[in-house]
Amino acid sequence: MDSELTRMTAAGIAALVAAGEVSAVEVAAAHLDRIEAVDERVHAFLHVAADSALRAARAIDDRRAAGQPLGPLAGVPLALKDVFTTTDMPTTCGSRILEGWRPPYDATVTGRLRRAGIVILGKANMDEFAMGSSTENSAFGPSRNPWDLSRVPGGSSGGSSAAVAAFEAPLAIGTDTGGSIRQPGAVTGIVGVKPTYGGSSRYGVVAFASSLDTPGPLARTVLDAALLHEAMSGHDPCDSTSVDAPVPPVVAAARQADVSGLRIGVVTELNGEGYQPGVITRFTEAVELLESMGAKVTEVSCPHFGYALPAYYLIAPSECSSNLARFDAMRYGLRVGDDGTRSAEEVMSLTRAAGFGAEVKRRIILGTYALSSGYYDAYYGKAQQVRTLITRDFEKAFEQVDVLVSPATPTTAFPIGERADDPMAMYLADLCTIPSNLAGNAAISVPCGLAPEDGLPVGLQVMAPVLADDRMYRVAAAVEAALGQRRGHPLLDEANGLGEARPGQEGRR
Amino acid sequence: MTETITAVPYDEAIARYEPLIGLETHVELGTITKMFCGCPAAFGAEPNAAVCPVCLGLPGSLPVTNRSAIEYTIRIGLALNCSIASWCRFARKNYFYPDMPKDYQISQYDEPLCTDGWLDIVVDGIDFRVGIERVHMEEDTGKSLHVGGATGRIHGADYSLVDYNRSGIPLVEVVTKPVPGTGTLAPVVARAYVTELREVLRALGVSDVRMEEGSLRCDVNTSLAPRGASQWGTRTETKNVNSLRSVERAVRSEIERQAAVLDAGGRVIQETRHFHEESGLTTSGRSKEEAQDYRYFPEPDLVPVAPAAEWVEQLRATLPELPSARRARLQAEWGLSDLDMTALGNAGALDLVADTVTAGATPADARKWWLGELSRHANESGTELAALAVTPAQVARIAAIVASGALNDTLARQVLEGVLAGQGSPDEIVAARGLAVVSDDATLLAAIDAAIAAHQDVAAKIRNGKAAAAGALVGAVMKATRGQADAARVRELILERLGQAYPLRDP
Numbered sequence A: 001m002d003s004e005l006t007r008m009t010a011a012g013i014a015a016l017v018a019a020g021e022v023s024a025v026e027v028a029a030a031h032l033d034r035i036e037a038v039d040e041r042v043h044a045f046l047h048v049a050a051d052s053a054l055r056a057a058r059a060i061d062d063r064r065a066a067g068q069p070l071g072p073l074a075g076v077p078l079a080l081k082d083v084f085t086t087t088d089m090p091t092t093c094g095s096r097i098l099e100g101w102r103p104p105y106d107a108t109v110t111g112r113l114r115r116a117g118i119v120i121l122g123k124a125n126m127d128e129f130a131m132g133s134s135t136e137n138s139a140f141g142p143s144r145n146p147w148d149l150s151r152v153p154g155g156s157s158g159g160s161s162a163a164v165a166a167f168e169a170p171l172a173i174g175t176d177t178g179g180s181i182r183q184p185g186a187v188t189g190i191v192g193v194k195p196t197y198g199g200s201s202r203y204g205v206v207a208f209a210s211s212l213d214t215p216g217p218l219a220r221t222v223l224d225a226a227l228l229h230e231a232m233s234g235h236d237p238c239d240s241t242s243v244d245a246p247v248p249p250v251v252a253a254a255r256q257a258d259v260s261g262l263r264i265g266v267v268t269e270l271n272g273e274g275y276q277p278g279v280i281t282r283f284t285e286a287v288e289l290l291e292s293m294g295a296k297v298t299e300v301s302c303p304h305f306g307y308a309l310p311a312y313y314l315i316a317p318s319e320c321s322s323n324l325a326r327f328d329a330m331r332y333g334l335r336v337g338d339d340g341t342r343s344a345e346e347v348m349s350l351t352r353a354a355g356f357g358a359e360v361k362r363r364i365i366l367g368t369y370a371l372s373s374g375y376y377d378a379y380y381g382k383a384q385q386v387r388t389l390i391t392r393d394f395e396k397a398f399e400q401v402d403v404l405v406s407p408a409t410p411t412t413a414f415p416i417g418e419r420a421d422d423p424m425a426m427y428l429a430d431l432c433t434i435p436s437n438l439a440g441n442a443a444i445s446v447p448c449g450l451a452p453e454d455g456l457p458v459g460l461q462v463m464a465p466v467l468a469d470d471r472m473y474r475v476a477a478a479v480e481a482a483l484g485q486r487r488g489h490p491l492l493d494e495a496n497g498l499g500e501a502r503p504g505q506e507g508r509r
Numbered sequence B: 001m002t003e004t005i006t007a008v009p010y011d012e013a014i015a016r017y018e019p020l021i022g023l024e025t026h027v028e029l030g031t032i033t034k035m036f037c038g039c040p041a042a043f044g045a046e047p048n049a050a051v052c053p054v055c056l057g058l059p060g061s062l063p064v065t066n067r068s069a070i071e072y073t074i075r076i077g078l079a080l081n082c083s084i085a086s087w088c089r090f091a092r093k094n095y096f097y098p099d100m101p102k103d104y105q106i107s108q109y110d111e112p113l114c115t116d117g118w119l120d121i122v123v124d125g126i127d128f129r130v131g132i133e134r135v136h137m138e139e140d141t142g143k144s145l146h147v148g149g150a151t152g153r154i155h156g157a158d159y160s161l162v163d164y165n166r167s168g169i170p171l172v173e174v175v176t177k178p179v180p181g182t183g184t185l186a187p188v189v190a191r192a193y194v195t196e197l198r199e200v201l202r203a204l205g206v207s208d209v210r211m212e213e214g215s216l217r218c219d220v221n222t223s224l225a226p227r228g229a230s231q232w233g234t235r236t237e238t239k240n241v242n243s244l245r246s247v248e249r250a251v252r253s254e255i256e257r258q259a260a261v262l263d264a265g266g267r268v269i270q271e272t273r274h275f276h277e278e279s280g281l282t283t284s285g286r287s288k289e290e291a292q293d294y295r296y297f298p299e300p301d302l303v304p305v306a307p308a309a310e311w312v313e314q315l316r317a318t319l320p321e322l323p324s325a326r327r328a329r330l331q332a333e334w335g336l337s338d339l340d341m342t343a344l345g346n347a348g349a350l351d352l353v354a355d356t357v358t359a360g361a362t363p364a365d366a367r368k369w370w371l372g373e374l375s376r377h378a379n380e381s382g383t384e385l386a387a388l389a390v391t392p393a394q395v396a397r398i399a400a401i402v403a404s405g406a407l408n409d410t411l412a413r414q415v416l417e418g419v420l421a422g423q424g425s426p427d428e429i430v431a432a433r434g435l436a437v438v439s440d441d442a443t444l445l446a447a448i449d450a451a452i453a454a455h456q457d458v459a460a461k462i463r464n465g466k467a468a469a470a471g472a473l474v475g476a477v478m479k480a481t482r483g484q485a486d487a488a489r490v491r492e493l494i495l496e497r498l499g500q501a502y503p504l505r506d507p
């Protein structure tokens, strides 16, 4: 039973718990056992909170025993990206500079998870301060892709994606600043969602780029992602950029799973040169599948998407150069060189030099430069203009179609170390995902098969207008259902990085 | 830094150079909570007791703008005749400092909430219109305390402590346009501007405007140009100017110093200077050439501020009467000359007199008490009038008792002494000391007869028509009655007694 519990969907687990057929404690214990068994190899977690997880699970069981109502995800375990503050666990953001920091407050999302009865198993690994696409920038070592342990699980929410894909948790939460949920979701064969910017609260999310950061769910099914999306979202008075509007009906949309009559636009600019052939193959098949299900597919040009990557790499570093200034050794975290002979400024400088990794330093320097007097207009200012043009591209496109689609990533998961010394190659991993961060609209990555040449998962990205998150769930759920039916088993059954592919599934692509 | 320049005497400096001044005033708003969190904004809590994740800048925390602070700022802008932006943003000012928790300050940069207004002031009968460049919002920093070492400054200290209670308290910065044409009055104009601004802020009730406590802080910009020059000179910014008197002294001292630099053929460096209360001099801080690049950019954690036009109009309609309008009204109501009004203002007695009038005194009585007896007390004890232990209502009561004839001025002064000494209300003191004018003629006549008997020579002079000599007898009677007689009535009775009944009363 235990190994089956970890293979179940979140919705399935919640139903069993609610029916009293399995206790939340059993569910939590099964997942903690699984973590114990595989995480040494996967390294999805930076911190496992076994005691507090079991305590939370017991509270759910007590509530059920007392006849109190349980939420739709009560008793379901979850891996929380280590960028959300938690009072009962450290919050490091994958950085030495915050090693051991225990926040005195819970993030809004953390609080909502707790109130929903979701059991937080621990904190998931990530690229340092969410800067990266592979988790190789984590100060505590990379996470590994359950499809092939020599490959990256994507990033920055790579610990979250690895945990879900390795059955260490049915659900995870990540943050998506330039693709940091969708890209890891795509390369590990799971669902990753970037809600509309402001749809989920940033309060208690250690900021990378404030105008882009968006918390969102990762799960093995579209419905599970939708359930978590609803549980974590909604207006938060503590985040003034949070949207004061009802959460789009994503769960209903995921159940609807119907695309008949829906107008789907294939983005001309997110295709072709530089894309792995197998990625294009699976993407094209998915589009044909949608058409066969009654969607009206057209090609739509978004002429400014080609400038999204450079604009992003000015805006995000600019904001991060300011957001990360507070790590100055004065109030919390690492302190280096405070031996009574040095000034506060020297201690700040020594601490930052020792505490930040190379990529973080690179982006702080980039951003500091882009905001400098005399360069602001040419860099930050220009990038903001590009951002406006990209937003207009989306607005025009959504006048013609209901959703846009593209591959979620240009390639499948790359080998650990391959791009570590080539930042430009690394940045290209987010080519398809960045436009939606700049425009603030919603986007999802849903698995659409394995690339023939390497047998690794490919993600289909569906982009929806601001606050129309439900639309993309309809499309993703329809694709998931159709492909699942065709395949006859869950895609993840074929993952063999841990030598656990289900018998008889090899080569069935 | 040692500077070897010898200052040029002020009059000589002004004879050769034309000063240009400008002022940047920081005002701590008196909102209940801080600018971006729910912590109390009041003074006096234990160090680091009024803090939360937001004003400590903890990782993950986010600011949310205090609507009251926006309202206060708009009211200030309206009172200073500014345009109110229909849409504006906060910006981040980036620099590292231990008492600034986020290592950036949330401020406003190129999109201030209020722009392009003015404040009128009068100095020596001359009207000056001080242009207001902008009024913008920002958050205050924490406060560093350097422990050990001789100076209390960071250099030489054993260690430093930081109190973040002040971190995030709402600040408004009021920036003037350069004020030309002040000539020799430049220092006084600077002081008068800050004084008037303080009055406006006080009338609006948006701040307690206490310079000593730092709730109103001033930076003074000064530059000099040779008379007749077509270009303004390089300006310096003097910080740490913590009283009205210091504003005046700082401008004066900078004019004298810059004149010396220019006289010697040097060039004034654009820099920040620090004012020293003890010496009245400024010393060099960091120069703008080596100044920080603050890398301002729009604050992405906050949505833009977009006050609805109806809200702004509603705030405009409910502004209180502003100090200049109030002064004009009171001057007309009280029938005072410009000079009288200036005297009241200089003595800091305007509000006291107004309150005394409101409490029932005539304007003349109120002025007489505050500018006379009470000013003398304040001078003697070296305090402000407002700090005296007597309320306008008590002063009005004393005036009322005098007007009723129950006390004369001499007795009233004794009552006032009692009030100032904390012995109770005027009525309590009158009762306790048994003070009352003796108006019983029989009692007075007995005393008068005794006085005449004792001063036969004086009485004879009066009988012979020298009414002026009556003063000596009046004095004797007053003494005999311990001052409790009505002196005018005594004089009347003396003259009557000695056959000089006419005139009965002074015309």
Ligand SMILES: [Zn+2]
Residues within 6 Å of the ligand: B034, B037, B038, B039, B050, B051, B052, B053, B054, B055, B056, B168
């Ligand atoms: Zn606070």
